[in-house]
Each structure stands twice: as C-alpha cells, then as structure tokens.
Amino acid sequence: MADASEAPETLETLQARHRKEQRDLVSRITQKKKQASKKTRKGVNDECERLEQELKERQARELATFNGENPHEEPALEEEQDIAEVEEGQVNGVAMAVENLTIDSGREQKHTTEQNGPKKKKNRAKERLARRAAEHDALVAQAKEEAANMPDLREQERTRMEQHFGKYGVEVKEIRADGHCLYAAVADQMETRGLGLKPRIQVKTQEEAKLPDYKRVRYAAADLIESHPDDFAGFMEEPLDVYLQKIRETGEWGGHMELMALARSYGVNINVLHSDGHVDKIEPGDDVKDEDDKEIWLGYYRHSHGLGEHYNSLRNVS
Template identity: 30%
Template sequence: MEGETVETAEEQLAKQHRKEKKDMQAKIQSMKNAVPKNDKKKRKQLTEEIAKLEADLSQKHEEEFRQLKSTADSKLDEVLNGVETMKMEDGEQEDVKQPRVTKAQKRRDKKAAQEKERESRIAEAEVQNLQGVRHQEGLMLAEKLTQQQLQIKEISSDGHCMYRAVEDQLAQRSKPGLIMSVKELRSRTAEHMRGHADDFLPFLTNPNTGDMYTTDEFEKYCSDVEHTASWGGQLELRALTQVLRLPIEVIQANSATIKIGEEFASEPITLVYMRHAYGLGEHYNSVERLKDPVNAEDS
C-alpha cells in the first residue's frame, strides 16, 4: 500500500545515507592513496576538495531527510495503525482494513519501525555533529580572541590562506616596507628556506623511506612553496618570521597558542588556526580589533 511505500522509503533513505557516508570515506581514502605521500603540493590541495565533498554530502542528506519527513508525517500514523483509506472511482471513500497479522509479525513490524527511527536519528545526528564541532570550535576561538579585544577576520580558502592571513596582518599595520603580496610572501619564504636548508631539512622526510629529503626533493618542496597554492604550515611560518623580522602567534581552539620568532621584540602577527572550518580541511584566518567589545554592551 502507499503508506508502506512511504515507510520503506524513509527507512531506506537513512540506510542509504549511511552507505553514502561510508562510500565517501572510501572515496576520500582512495583520493589520498592516489596522491604520493611525499607530494606536499597535491596533498595539501586535496584538503580543499575533500572538504567540499563532505560539506556537499552533509547538506544533501539534511535536505533529503527534511523533504521526506514533511511528506511522511501525514501518513505515518495510519501506517502504524494498519489502516489506510483509498479513494473510490466515484469520489467516495471507504475504510480498508489490513489483513489480520500474527503477534510474531507485529513484533517484527515494531522492531523494523524502531530500527528505521534509530537509523534516521543516527543520520541526522551525524549531520548535526559536523556542524556542532565547527560551532564549538568557533565559540572557543571567539572567547580566546575576545580576551585580547580581537575577532576573526575571514580569509578565503584557496590554498593560500596562511599567506593571505599574513598579508592582511601586514596591511593592517600600514607601515612602509611591510606591505607584501601573497606572491611576494611565497617567493621570499621559498628563498629563505633555500638559503637556510639546514634549518628546515631535518623536519622534511620521505614518508615512504623515513629518510631526510634529498637535495632534489627539498628543491621541489621550495618550488611548490613559491609557485603553487601548496598549503603553508609551521615550517613556512618559521621562515616568514625571519623574512619579516616579526614574531608570529597562532591561536587555536583546543591547544595553547603557538609562538614563533620570539627573538623579535615587535608586536606579533596574529593568525587563527581552524581545524574544523571546512569539514576535514584545515584553515588559517586573520584577526582584527573587536568591533563590539564586551565592555561596550551596557553602554
């Protein structure tokens, strides 16, 4: 009957969503396996693609459940009571009772209905959990930044986020000689790393052999830093502190603030590191002065 079709569709959708999530994880793993572990450029760029895939799937699942629930609610009570009304050709309606079912069948039906509801709650909870992790991270960061009268300034997520955040911090200072574009920041970072290989090579190893990078591997790494959208991390930040002669601090939600270049006495460049900003993707933002300070709420 039609009611059974609606019930089955809802149960199958919950199971389908779980399967799609498993398939997505398998696809993500396959994507990671397809990229050599020592290819820093491609592995960092892969982060953006994975984040978008996961976000799109979560949004799709949430919308599908919302649509199905709106159409199923009106039929669910009739299905569970075992009664359905059917329209006759002349427009009249009559009650149609289900055939008598055994107690064992009723128990099986009840168990199936409970399982369907459990699957639905699990799938919805998984969607909400992803949003919840991001939300909690944002709250913790906002609390830390407010103590310094700061707030997050959003930076685009395109593989250049760390350099764009540094670029923004320098622009806020408005000091001659400190304004640098992303391209220049990348070039200067790579140049410094090449000129001080002994400071960086010990931290770069071939994931397949565990050996320190060869000269050619290190040059390729520096070339990626300079010419591609390879994602920047602590090694690049360390190089930037030397290039800019400025300390850099990185504020995180669940960890202590990372401070690099403390040998320089100037006011530090402040970045925000977000682990859950884009699903599986890691991201850097800049900061700016708090526009609505807490102490101004009562004024």
C-alpha cells in the same frame, strides 16, 4: 587476497556498515552545503546528489550480492523471465482443465477456465527493487537522524575561538579556504598592522609589484628557506628544490615551518591562537628581532573549513 581467517560479513554487520556510510555522507553533505556560496551552491547540490546516488547504487549491489543475487542483472530481464513463467503457467492450467473435462460438463468447465485463467504470479523483480529502495530509505532516515544528533564541531570551534578574542583584543577576518590561507592571513596582518610586505631578504622574482599579496608572502617564505637550507632540511620529506617550487608556484598548504621562515623573513613575532586558548609563539630569532617587538596574530582552525586545517587573520579591534 582476503585473509582466510577473517569471518564473512553478516547481514547485521553489512547493514551497520551501510548506516555508518550513510551517516558519514550526510555529515559530508551538511558541511559542503554550509560552506557553499551563492556562486557554488548549484555545483555543490549537484555533487551531493551524485554522491547520494553512487552510494545508493553501491549499497544496493552489495545487498544483492549478499542475498545471492546477480547485482548486474537487468530488471527488464527478470521481468521477461517472470512473464515467461506466467505464460507457462497459463498453458499448464489450460492442460489441467482439459484433463478434468467430462462429457456432460465439458463446455461449462472450458468456458470457466478461459474466463478466469490461472492466477497471475507476482513480479519478483519489482518486489526486490521496492524492498531495496525501502531498506535504503530507512538507512538514509536513520543516518540523518544520527547526524542531526552529532555535535557540530565547526560551530563549537568558532564559539570557543570567539571566547578568547577579547583577551587579546582581536577580531576575526575570514580568509578564503583555498590552500593559500596561511600566506593570505599573514599578508592581511602585515598590511593592516602597517608593517608592509617587503621582507628582509628580497624575493627572487623580477615582477614583485605584479604579484598578489599572498604570492609575495609565499616567495618571502621560500627565499628564506632557500638561503638557510640547513635550518629547514631536517623537516622536509622531499628535495629542497621540489619543496621550494611547491611553495612558490602551487597551492600547497603552509604550516609551522613556513611560519618560522616568515617570522625570520619579516622580523616579527607570529602568534597563533587555538580554540582551546593555547597560543603558539613563533619568534624570528635574536639576530633579526626588532627592538619594538612587532607581532601579528593568526587563528588556527581544524574543523571550520572543508579543506581541513585553516588559518584566519586576527585583526586588532578598532
């Protein structure tokens, strides 16, 4: 139940909210279309059209409710009411004309009334629909204009990342944004740097050779955590077995804890470059660290992919 002390929404605040919703939708649609591939473009376009239509219909209903109208009333019913009013006006007009007839001018006046009839009333239902459509179009135009003037965070982040690549002698290898990006990026680093994917602690599965590379990395992280539960339990918000099942068998995102486990499992230093130039250094620990200081590089992105946080592989410049 809404707070009784909360002020009701005014027309100005309603329109402001609608404009913000339009800006947000335009921004979402822009990002979706930028990220669409040839295979997914049609589906993305269909989804964008659906989102636009749903927002348009909802905002029209809210505006109708604010104006004291019934948002669920069918326009056809309103038109029938208008037609009935017109017909009633026609009857009343004829009656008035009859009352004004005189003996001398009766025929002429009756003929005039039948020819001209009462003035047809405007279709108020169509006018309301046209007004709503115009208001919606104005909101969309304003939202698009404001979205066009918003900073492109994705492009800014990519530009800043590229400015740091030369310092570390790396270049980006784009990893698919599908929930497995951290593991796929680590797999790409281990293979391209000639380190291999065999962990210090062997994975549990009996079909290791048949697993895709990112899956082998998932198992390596899960097995290390499972064998050292006391080192990781404090970071978990759910039972250990549930967490491990998500790592091994789902597309659950990986984060800092999984990177810690992988650094120890593979005995490598993991460097994570951020767009501000900061580098997170995750070390395996002295008990498993190799003398040759093996290392891999990942790039961490917050704005460049629709799913949210993302990791790319940063390969050595050949």
